[in-house]
Amino acid sequence: MGALLKIEWLKIKKYPAFWWMLAIVMLTYPSINYMFYNVYQQVTQGKEMTNNIAKMLLGNPFAFPETFHTVAYFSSFFVILPGILVIMLITNEYNYRTHKQNIIDGWSRKDFMAGKLIDVAIISFVVMTVFMFVAMAFGVYTDPDNLGRIAEQLHYIPMFYLQTFAQLSIAFLLGYLVKKAFIALGIFVFYYLVVENILVAYLKYKKIPITRFLPIEVSDNILVAPAFTGNFGKDSKDAYLLSISLVNEQVILTILYTVIIWLICFKVHSKRDLN
Amino acid sequence: MMEKVLQLTDVSKSYGSVKALKDVSLTIPKGSVFGILGPNGSGKTTLMSIVLDVLGADSGTYQWFNLPHSANARKRIGSLLETPNFYHYLSAVDNLKITSAISGRGTDADIDAVLEIVKLTERKKSKFSTYSLGMKQRLAIAAALLGNPEVLLLDEPTNGLDPVGILEIRELIKRLANEGITIIIASHLLDEVEKICTHVAILKRGTLLTSGPVDEVLSNEDIVEIGSADLSSLKECLSGMENVLSIKEDNNRLQVHFPAGTANMEAVNQFCFNKGITLNLLLNKKKSLETKFFELTND
Numbered sequence: 001m002g003a004l005l006k007i008e009w010l011k012i013k014k015y016p017a018f019w020w021m022l023a024i025v026m027l028t029y030p031s032i033n034y035m036f037y038n039v040y041q042q043v044t045q046g047k048e049m050t051n052n053i054a055k056m057l058l059g060n061p062f063a064f065p066e067t068f069h070t071v072a073y074f075s076s077f078f079v080i081l082p083g084i085l086v087i088m089l090i091t092n093e094y095n096y097r098t099h100k101q102n103i104i105d106g107w108s109r110k111d112f113m114a115g116k117l118i119d120v121a122i123i124s125f126v127v128m129t130v131f132m133f134v135a136m137a138f139g140v141y142t143d144p145d146n147l148g149r150i151a152e153q154l155h156y157i158p159m160f161y162l163q164t165f166a167q168l169s170i171a172f173l174l175g176y177l178v179k180k181a182f183i184a185l186g187i188f189v190f191y192y193l194v195v196e197n198i199l200v201a202y203l204k205y206k207k208i209p210i211t212r213f214l215p216i217e218v219s220d221n222i223l224v225a226p227a228f229t230g231n232f233g234k235d236s237k238d239a240y241l242l243s244i245s246l247v248n249e250q251v252i253l254t255i256l257y258t259v260i261i262w263l264i265c266f267k268v269h270s271k272r273d274l275n
Numbered sequence: 276m277m278e279k280v281l282q283l284t285d286v287s288k289s290y291g292s293v294k295a296l297k298d299v300s301l302t303i304p305k306g307s308v309f310g311i312l313g314p315n316g317s318g319k320t321t322l323m324s325i326v327l328d329v330l331g332a333d334s335g336t337y338q339w340f341n342l343p344h345s346a347n348a349r350k351r352i353g354s355l356l357e358t359p360n361f362y363h364y365l366s367a368v369d370n371l372k373i374t375s376a377i378s379g380r381g382t383d384a385d386i387d388a389v390l391e392i393v394k395l396t397e398r399k400k401s402k403f404s405t406y407s408l409g410m411k412q413r414l415a416i417a418a419a420l421l422g423n424p425e426v427l428l429l430d431e432p433t434n435g436l437d438p439v440g441i442l443e444i445r446e447l448i449k450r451l452a453n454e455g456i457t458i459i460i461a462s463h464l465l466d467e468v469e470k471i472c473t474h475v476a477i478l479k480r481g482t483l484l485t486s487g488p489v490d491e492v493l494s495n496e497d498i499v500e501i502g503s504a505d506l507s508s509l510k511e512c513l514s515g516m517e518n519v520l521s522i523k524e525d526n527n528r529l530q531v532h533f534p535a536g537t538a539n540m541e542a543v544n545q546f547c548f549n550k551g552i553t554l555n556l557l558l559n560k561k562k563s564l565e566t567k568f569f570e571l572t573n574d
Contacts, residue, residue, distance in 0.1 A: 097360040
């Protein structure tokens with residue numbers, strides 16, 4: 001395990017796209033959250049009645065402990081960035097034919113796939129670390145008085161990790177099976193941004209309650225919309241409470257889906273001719 | 276008993292309807308320089324890919340070092356299969372660090388040493404993507420040599436090299452063979468194989484035509500080349516001689532074929548002399564690998 005990690009790190013650490021991804025994530029996460037924070041400030045800072053109502057309804061979603069939930073939710077929109085990297089890391093192996101060379105040099109098929117699993121774990125970890133710092137920075141910056149409540153919602157850190165890992169595993173599966181970077185990226189982005197959203201809208205319109213089982217939605221529903229979204233009347237409250245009540249189930253389903261994805265990858269790779 | 280490095284038993288492989296290998300059985304003895312020959316598409320690379328677990332055989336088995344095949348066995352083999360496969364964005368040194376970490380062969384000092392052997396020291400920190408074809412090939416050879424593996428498996432090792440490079444690799448292979456390393460080499464360059472191999476196997480469309488020590492494979496017949504002033508009477512006279520398998524006329528001389536080990540130059544000379552024919556040429560001619568190869572692989 002340690003040896004595999006060391007070898008994968010040798011591959012990643014000098015790969016420019018890795019550092020580009022990290023830089024862009026480090027730029028995007030604070031930016032998107034700052035944008036929403038800005039909107040929050042505008043609707044709550046005035047002296048008028050509406051501003052006070054807004055403040056009452058919204059609370060401060062960027063203060064401790066809510067910041068972990070809020071920042072996780074907004075940051076998770078950008079899983080496509082590390083997704084691109086994950087797809088590149090596997091399709092590069094095909095492109096350079098190093099998927100053969102690694103085996104020739106003495107890895108088993110299982111070692112190779114375990115190395116890729118480690119890649120996805122490393123990238124999820126890096127992204128999670130950025131999220132963690134951004135969430136804490138917002139907590140400290142927007143309401144330092146609440147620092148004492150920092151530990152109350154720390155579970156959003158592993159939940160963010162699980163969601164990222166699950167969605168990156170889907171990206172990996174595509175890259176692994178399709179082999180061609182651009183086709184895999186195209187399918188991933190198109191499905192992530194377009195197909196599933198249309199499906200969700202259609203199924204919700206038809207009142208067929210299976211959207212939460214769709215491949216991306218299953219893990220999207222781990223990080224439900226921030227708590228303040230439940231403060232806009234009975235319907236929104238009910239919706240929020242329902243989604244919160246389903247989180248545990250979504251966590252289990254996500255783990256199940258992800259285990260299945262990796263079982264497929266390991267199984268296919270144990271038999272596949274490496275062309 | 277002869278120690279075996281690699282043993283294949285009835286290995287077959289198909290790509291759809293194309294049979295790439297048909298029941299190939301082969302033994303590669305320890306310490307040999309084993310040439311695998313065959314025209315393009317004969318199954319050489321498929322065979323090597325199977326024993327390196329890049330491809331799965333449809334049927335049959337193979338054993339490295341008398342053990343069931345495993346990743347650990349491959350760690351003991353330095354291999355160059357088809358093309359140089361490296362991470363384009365990494366330097367020669369960083370690529371070899373990965374080779375070393377996976378195979379467990381070689382230290383940082385060994386990496387420098389093999390890069391020196393293949394003359395890449397000056398460019399060792401350049402990215403692989405900036406290398407010429409010949410440099411890529413030399414890096415692949417360096418990777419195979421890294422950490423002194425017990426066996427070298429080289430698929431067309433001189434691909435892309437200039438004449439000086441080819442000569443250097445040939446010398447290198449001879450030197451390593453002298454050190455006792457087993458070398459398995461696939462090539463379509465026959466003189467290359469003939470110059471360095473102790474054993475040879477010839478493949479054609481997935482079928483193994485022959486294999487064994489070079490001397491045995493080449494001389495399953497003895498050939499004596501003779502000439503005299505009157506070829507037709509010479510031919511007539513020789514057809515009455517014992518053990519003669521066939522007589523071919525070629526370039527104003529005759530090639531007389533005898534079963535292996537039965538040609539006796541003195542006897543031939545005496546036989547002709549007794550029949551009143553004096554020879555102006557008498558040569559014991561070994562068959563060249565090229566002749567044998569074309570004989571076997573031509574339809």
